[in-house]
Amino acid sequence: MARTREFDTDTALERAMEVFREHGYEGASTRDLAGAIGIGPGSLYAAFGSKDGLYLAALRRHCEHLDVTTRRALASDLDVRTVLRGLLEQAFKGSDPANWGPGCLLLRAATERAGRAPEVDRMLRDASRAVEGSFTEMIAAGRRRGELSADVDAPTAAHFLVTTLQGLRVMALMGSDPRSLSATAETALRCLG
Amino acid sequence: MARTREFDTDTALERAMEVFREHGYEGASTRDLAGAIGIGPGSLYAAFGSKDGLYLAALRRHCEHLDVTTRRALASDLDVRTVLRGLLEQAFKGSDPANWGPGCLLLRAATERAGRAPEVDRMLRDASRAVEGSFTEMIAAGRRRGELSADVDAPTAAHFLVTTLQGLRVMALMGSDPRSLSATAETALRCLG
DNA sequence: TCAATTCTTGATCGAACGCTCCAGATAGTG
């Protein structure tokens, strides 16, 4: 009983993610965003309420992408070290540089908006815990299969590896040599015992 | 033979660092900056040329602070693990949260401006290498004193620890539990062998 | 077919942006 929306919300969010990833929250203008999505400002505000609303929706979608990546890794039946190595390496030379790599929108959100937008804080915490949870499961499973020493504490090791993961992204942004980054990933994996 | 400048450039840069740290590059307006420094826009532009010029000067100054912190650690005669532990812990609960903590301007610059301002890229790389270099020296010295195993490769271990350091800052921003952060720092130190 | 409802489009709002200009203030020099 009314006109149908001409653009797809999911596609719009993917485009918005890209713009926010490129320019950050403050650096992305509503004109940039509407232009990238291919709609007018009116449609943007009708669909997402505000620039902040669009940002939160894009960030939420990004978190879903992260979850898909970690769950896919979790479902793998390869050796746990191999899987973890793949995740760490993707953090700085990934085949999916936009979502899991140094451009990760969540990392940007952490440095740009942590502590000044409650909803963002909540998403940072939740997404971070979700990734950490998947890592914990992977390590626990690897230990059960005997791929890791029995005296590895899964939650502790998971937190350590996620920290390394974030560090690798940052170091990549700082211009660190890929060879050094790989060596650091290897060092971290060796710590698993 | 002319009127003397009424404000101190160094003090101005400290204030600017604070504003950039708080709001980022895009989020900090020249009015914010001039207001925080306590000068008019004319003075700001006469002294620093542009917002970008002020940002670069502030970032350069921040890098000097980082250098001071790492060199002070380097000069310490405590056990190398104790010194490194102090640096890692300061990254998330530091007595100097502004400069060495999660708010570190360099980390923000990395996520906000890496790859889009050559001068920033250069500073990211240089500052990162400087910190890494100090870590390398610390580890090498600790090894010479027999505090670390002889089969520790100093540059490799240094890169790994700096990566952990950056990761800890990010994890702190994401709302990670201080207890977990400490445990992760400890895990990283245990890797030194 | 037409009224009702929603969406799209583009002009436009007031505010804030980075930045410039200039009159007035303040200093050293002869």
Added chain:
DNA sequence: CACTATCTGGAGCGTTCGATCAAGAATTGA
């Protein structure tokens, strides 16, 4: 005491910001 050189700070430049709104287009139920 001029004279000159520099600094200060507020007014204001043109532009862009996030957001709104009216008017037309598209879709559905009656």
